[in-house]
Amino acid sequence: MKTLKSALLATALALPLAGPALAETPPGLLVVAQNIDDIVAIDPAQAYEFTSGELVTNLYDRLVQYDAEDPTVLAPGLATEWQADAEAKTITFTLRDDAVFHSGNPVRAEDVTGSLARVIKLDKTPAFILAQLGWTPENVDEMVTAEGNTVTIRYEGEFSPAFVLNVLAARPASIVDMATVMENEVDGDMGNAWLNENAAGSGPFSLQMYRPAELVRLQANPDYFKGAPKIEGLILQHVAEAATQQLLLEQGDVDMARNLTPDQIASLSAEGIKVETFPQAAVHFLSFNQKTESLTPPAVWEAARYLVDYTGMTDSIVDGQMEIHQAFWPKGFPGSYDETPYSYDPEKAKQILDEAGIDTPITVSLDVINAAPFTDMAQSLQASFADAGINFEILPGTGSQVITKYRERSHEAMLLYWGPDFMDPHSNAKAFAYNSDNSDDAYAATTTWRNAWAVPEEMNEMTRAALTESDPEKRLEMYRELQKKTQEDSPIVVMFQASYQVAMDEDVSGYVNGATSDFVFYRLVEKD
Structure with missing residues (x-):
């Protein structure tokens, strides 16, 4: 009763x-x-x-x-x-x-x-x-x-x-x-x-x-x-x-x-209660500001993808809150690219850096919002990246402080998340795969401009072409290809997609x- x-x-x-x-x-x-x-x-x-x-x-x-x-x-x-x-x-x-x-x-x-x-x-x-x-x-x-x-x-x-x-x-x-x-x-x-x-x-x-x-x-x-x-x-x-x-x-x-926290979800003890998990639109990423010379070689970007302990984090500190997702458009919506080719492999990362002639160690400041689970995620990244000689100095701050630095392009590395304004792939494509003017006075509310990444014109053109493509299925395939390219060659490393847990009778x-x-x-x- x-x-x-x-x-x-x-x-x-x-x-x-x-x-x-x-x-x-x-x-x-x-x-x-x-x-x-x-x-x-x-x-x-x-x-x-x-x-x-x-x-x-x-x-x-x-x-x-x-x-x-x-x-x-x-x-x-x-x-x-x-x-x-x-x-x-x-x-x-x-x-x-x-x-x-x-x-x-x-x-x-x-x-x-x-x-x-x-x-x-x-x-x-x-x-x-x-x-x-x-x-x-x-x-x-x-x-x-x-x-x-x-x-x-x-x-x-x-x-x-x-x-x-x-x-x-x-x-x-x-x-x-x-x-x-x-x-x-x-x-x-x-x-x-x-x-x-x-x-x-x-x-x-x-x-x-x-x-x-x-x-x-x-x-x-x-x-x-x-x-x-x-x-x-x-x-x-x-x-x-x-x-x-x-x-x-x-x-x-x-x-x-x-609105239960992960700890409360884990502690539910009453019989007759179940928990359902729903993928959310926000994607979480690590990005490198291209104004920092040591972070500009593409080999650093590639190595970084093998230095994230994706499974380790999803099995512990972000369990139930995030799932592994490595492309900019969220899983569960038309046009998503759901392949996850990268896993934690520090030996492979070191090999990539060695073959590219990258001198290590590299010391990088990492800005992060001073709240769970972001500080825990930053500490995980600090430990796993150190295995290949990339040393993060964690700089915690309030949300407004971190975002202000991001908008000013005054950070070195940034741990943050991004959600679309409306559910069309262009909403995120313009943020992760487009930057036609990388000058300091051409402010754009995108991850590309904020990381001072001068996106290759080929990729800019792909983004413009997808926006105008009239064939719906062809358009979605163009966005998948765009995500594949940014997944392989970008200073922005998408790691996770947020999840939302609801407890119910x-x-x-x-x-x-x-x-x-x-x-x-x-x-x-x-x-x-």
Whole structure:
């Protein structure tokens, strides 16, 4: 019997439901303990936090979207089909006729055009994702137009239609019920204040209750065009302390705990609890600044790939948090290159350095964020690289200190991680395989520029060509080849991909947690 020993959680459960507080979590209701105090905004035009991304995904739809059945496949959303004209730089979408907003209003072409234009005109933080398409407040009404049940998207720039589709699958491209939103406009805010307390979507769940830093309650949408969710509703209960989350889960007061530490995961003792692991989009890397002369020979880059104790770290200090991945685009998304040809081999590394005439020892400062597991990883690298005469002097600092040095190109070696802005391979290709101007005054938010690596023009051209390639499968193969080249010949050594562990009652199934917070899906969840 699951007893609700937490008064706070009992209150959360009792308030939305009729009748007395229940003595166990209801069969049709999923109760999740989670830290949700990161939410600043839930309006899709403004939402930019991890938890708000999860909410937007479950409350709204997009023209095309990655979905719960397979988060690696870009599937029809509010559009049933689309036709791209790469020469004319247009994509025309045909809308489905069975999509309805939670208000009961049908989803219209005017809602699509209004929603996309609204993001650009409000110009909140995530607007830059759509603005890549050449949209401005002045031209967006001409760039996104409707006729009948079709919407035509026009874009500027040399982009593949596949790139444009991935932009349109991003969070700010969520479609809102414009009639409802504009009824709640205040002082020309296009309903922004209202949408940060309410929702106006067509997604698998509707927003029943939202109390910032306290709880979120979602109710299943029985009229969802892909079929009603398998659970009746969902509660995200704010529980900041991971230890409290563990206690609630082990007592049976919640069905899922989302923020347990690796140590807590390892210490779970109650029967009937399982742990599922999900690959995440962030990749962790070691990089060498090319302003440091001793780090410029390609032989140093190649040797470094054999001096990382990949297995040793994943079996110990990053167990459950990371998995071995050696390419810049994360595993689990179209275009990923999942070969891992490098393993710890100090003898091979020494041979590479000797044959290239590299004098050792080499002393290098290594900047690292002063927090677990990064400091532990740095110490592992320090030990394994010393085997080949490369001696790291670890320089721990706060996240802001480390990133500031990186942006200034004042580091020597750097241990850091990188995540895409949206789920298109170009988002990481431009960061790891492109740098057309390596001058100090040509700042670029990329790992290549920050490491002062003048990327060979051949590789720059490959990156540009992949961005514009109109054949989707050929485009993905071009990104795989680009990853293979950077894996073999780059001063940036990708080592791991982050993983995320979620502990839950063994009766829970169907939970989907993709590589980013935008890919958390509850529609297929069941409780036996």
